[in-house]
Amino acid sequence: MWWLLPLVGCTPLGLWVYDDPTVTVSRVRVNAEAVGTPPVLVALDVNNPNDYELSTTRVELRLSLDSLPIGRVDRDSSVSLPKGVATVAFPVVPDRATTRARLERFRTGMHRFLIEGRATLATPFGTRDVHFAQEGDLAFGPPSPASAPDDPDALR
Numbered sequence: 001m002w003w004l005l006p007l008v009g010c011t012p013l014g015l016w017v018y019d020d021p022t023v024t025v026s027r028v029r030v031n032a033e034a035v036g037t038p039p040v041l042v043a044l045d046v047n048n049p050n051d052y053e054l055s056t057t058r059v060e061l062r063l064s065l066d067s068l069p070i071g072r073v074d075r076d077s078s079v080s081l082p083k084g085v086a087t088v089a090f091p092v093v094p095d096r097a098t099t100r101a102r103l104e105r106f107r108t109g110m111h112r113f114l115i116e117g118r119a120t121l122a123t124p125f126g127t128r129d130v131h132f133a134q135e136g137d138l139a140f141g142p143p144s145p146a147s148a149p150d151d152p153d154a155l156r
Helices: 004-015 102-105
Strands: 022-030 038-046 056-063 068-076 084-091 109-125 126-140
Touching: 004 084, 022 056, 022 109, 022 126, 038 056, 056 084, 056 102, 068 084
Parallel strands: none
Antiparallel strands: 022 038, 038 084, 056 068, 056 109, 109 126
16 A cells, blocks of 8 residues: 555646647738738747746637638748747738738727637657647737738737
8 A cells, every 4th residue: 555655746846837829819900902921920929837848849820800711820840939928920811801901990990809729749758638728808000010020920
């Protein structure tokens, strides 16, 4: 019976070795007149609470604005996620119904967004799927250079 004590005593520690990161929307940039760059970028704040770096192996998400489907991200992507908060931007592939005219509606003003997605992460303990969803209001306007990275995979 004494040999069970170390096993039982260590089990709770094993539960605190890894915590799933949290994912929240940092911003959505819409540029209906974009040429040579994606017309829609989604920037996510990823909070890695662990004491070690993680990385993504795949990211999937769907974006709706004002209850209209806009597009999706569906790509294999290796992005490092250091301890703490990192901002990661992804180009959104517009749906067929997402025309330039539809995107023009989001040039300025407050608009309701809905993002649902999944990130597959490489951890020291194997792969983990982290599901995320967020809904809220965002103010849209011209992008400022400091708030809209040109590199879709930029980390800040």
